[in-house]
Amino acid sequence: MPSRAYFLGELLESKFFFGMANMLDSDSESDLDVQDELVVTGVEPLMRRRTQEIGPERLSVARLQREAAARGHAGDDVSSATYQNYGFHLRWLPIVIAALMVPAVIQTVGGHLFTGEEAVLLLLLRFRSDDGFDKMTWTTGRNISALSEVEHVHNTFPHLVDHRSFSSWSPHFHQFAQAFTDYGLPIQNLIGFIDGKLWAVCRPGRYQNVLYSGHKRIHGIKTQGIIFPNGMQPYPFGPVNGSRHDSTVLSRSRIVQILHDLCRGGPFAWMPGGLGQDYCLFGDSAYPISAFLWRMYKGAMTPAQQFFNSTMSPARVTVEWGFGKIVNLWPFLDYRKKSKARPLTPPHTHALQVLLSPVGLYFPVANVLTNMHTCLARGNIVSYEFGLAPPELHEYMRGGPYSCEPHDIF
Numbered sequence: 140m141p142s143r144a145y146f147l148g149e150l151l152e153s154k155f156f157f158g159m160a161n162m163l164d165s166d167s168e169s170d171l172d173v174q175d176e177l178v179v180t181g182v183e184p185l186m187r188r189r190t191q192e193i194g195p196e197r198l199s200v201a202r203l204q205r206e207a208a209a210r211g212h213a214g215d216d217v218s219s220a221t222y223q224n225y226g227f228h229l230r231w232l233p234i235v236i237a238a239l240m241v242p243a244v245i246q247t248v249g250g251h252l253f254t255g256e257e258a259v260l261l262l263l264l265r266f267r268s269d270d271g272f273d274k275m276t277w278t279t280g281r282n283i284s285a286l287s288e289v290e291h292v293h294n295t296f297p298h299l300v301d302h303r304s305f306s307s308w309s310p311h312f313h314q315f316a317q318a319f320t321d322y323g324l325p326i327q328n329l330i331g332f333i334d335g336k337l338w339a340v341c342r343p344g345r346y347q348n349v350l351y352s353g354h355k356r357i358h359g360i361k362t363q364g365i366i367f368p369n370g371m372q373p374y375p376f377g378p379v380n381g382s383r384h385d386s387t388v389l390s391r392s393r394i395v396q397i398l399h400d401l402c403r404g405g406p407f408a409w410m411p412g413g414l415g416q417d418y419c420l421f422g423d424s425a426y427p428i429s430a431f432l433w434r435m436y437k438g439a440m441t442p443a444q445q446f447f448n449s450t451m452s453p454a455r456v457t458v459e460w461g462f463g464k465i466v467n468l469w470p471f472l473d474y475r476k477k478s479k480a481r482p483l484t485p486p487h488t489h490a491l492q493v494l495l496s497p498v499g500l501y502f503p504v505a506n507v508l509t510n511m512h513t514c515l516a517r518g519n520i521v522s523y524e525f526g527l528a529p530p531e532l533h534e535y536m537r538g539g540p541y542s543c544e545p546h547d548i549f
Contacts, residue, residue, distance in 0.1 A: 156181030197280035198260040200232050225263040226468050226508070231515050235259065238511065238536050241291060251281075258291070266469035266505060292504045298538040299510070300503040302397050302407060305374040307539040308367065309401045309409040312418045314543050318368040318527045324454055325447060326421065326433060331367045332458040333394070333420045333432070335385035338362065338378075338472060340498060350381045357381075362502050363388045365420065366461040369529045369543065370513050370522030375506035378499045385425045389432075394420070398431040421455060457521045464519060468512060469505045510535060522546055 160177040196202060203221055207229055210220065221229040241255030253261070261279060268275065276282060298304060308315075315330040337352055337359045350358040362377030363385075376392040389395065400407035402417045417430055424437045435451065436444040466473045513519045514532040522529055523546060530541040 153181040153183075192277050193282055194277040194280040198257050198264070198278075199254070200229075200236070200256060200260075203229060203232070203260075224267055225260065226267050227263065227512065227515070232260070234515065234532065235263075235511060238532055239292060240295060245291070262292075262504075263508075266471045266501075266508070269470050269473075292507055293500050296507060296536065299507050299536070300375055302374055302393070303538060305365065305394070306397060306401055306407060306409045308371075308373060308541065309414060310539075311541065311543040312401075312414065313416075314527065315368050316418060318525045319454075322368075322454070322525055323450070325450055326419065328416070328418045329421055329433070330418045331365050331420050332455055333363065333365045333389075333422045333426070334455075334458040334462075335388050335425075336362050336364055336462050337381055338498075338502065340381075348382060352381045355381075360498060361385070361388050363392050363394075364458060364461055364506075365394070366458045366521055367527075368521065368525035369527040370461075370519040371510055371529055371535070372461045372465075372506055375503045377502060385422075386427060389422075389426060395429060395431050402431070421451065423455065457524065460520050464513075465505050465509045468509055472501055472505055518546060 156177045160174045160181070163171075163174045163177075203225075207221065221227075221232075225232065227235055236256050236259045239255075239259055241259055243255055245253045245255060245258045247253070261281070264275065264279065293300065298307070312330045316328050319329045320327055337355050337357070338361070339357050339359045340350060342358050343350060347358060350360065352359055352361075359381035360378035361381055361383060362375060362379070364372055365374055366372050374392070374394065376394070377388065379388045379391060396405075397407040398418065398420065399405060400413065401409055402413050402415075404411070404413035419431050419433050421433045424435045426432055426434045428434050435448050435455075440448070510529075511532060513522070513529050514535050518529060526546045528542075528544050528546045529535075530543070534541045
């Protein structure tokens, strides 16, 4: 049902303001201004326009195809309408829905029933918008309380968000290193770039210091991103409290230990005994240096070190391109007013783990959707830069084995 234009309490307040206005002296100029203010305040609830009208039809691919045909596109919607609203071309949407393996019917905790197809479209529409839920009810044919579900992707495809999404690429590390070498980078065993990202959230009511980043001067949560030369972004680790340093996020992710085991053998090894060769990631000067993690030189530098930095700095920006694609595809994640964090009550005062909206799930889910987009688009700015194509979508969704071929740009 549409929301009420006003509540009973507001009507009583309006009656009170009108009564006060009637008691004032209409012949007094000073009282006239106050009288006008009281009347305006009292009439506001009565003049309020309904903004939560529920549309007559719910989301479906068939509906989007019909609307595209009405715009004059019999096949795929070559206009920007579908892509602008859902982040994928119309011809890709059935492929995305099938790849996510959503059940035929989904029932939320609140008892709302969705078709799997509708749930995916709602998720995409939500992530593509920085508007409030109240502005989506007409488009979706749903009320506000029904518009929130992201757990399926996280629960059904854990191998796409945990360390396996990184480890499963280890058979192709030599190809990654070769791609970077062919590009002209001076590190012969480099396989990818790593960086931290602070995602802004609104200021919480309590325990603000847990989320506050003194460096960025905003409240937020941190995630860690890695990008390979084929444009894929594995192991989206986080969230971690925004007050934490990037090195803390690195330590908690155990990515250095994972890479060590992949190369030399250990609990995280993808094959017995490891790869028999060390490979490394590259980050900025905030990270500690090791055999498996290189960084920019800092302080007083020799000419050779200065040349190294000048060579690696432009290439290291590619990890920002990866974050940039996530934000550009899913602007909802970068809209701090919508990411509302709620502080916990004691005794859990050490961290903000419970959120009014499931911010901690948004980022890994957005990472998976972005990788799916890269697969369907057959590349992105990073893969074209280094000349290595991403895998096919079905290879990515099952967690390998992957194809890893030179980019066929033309």
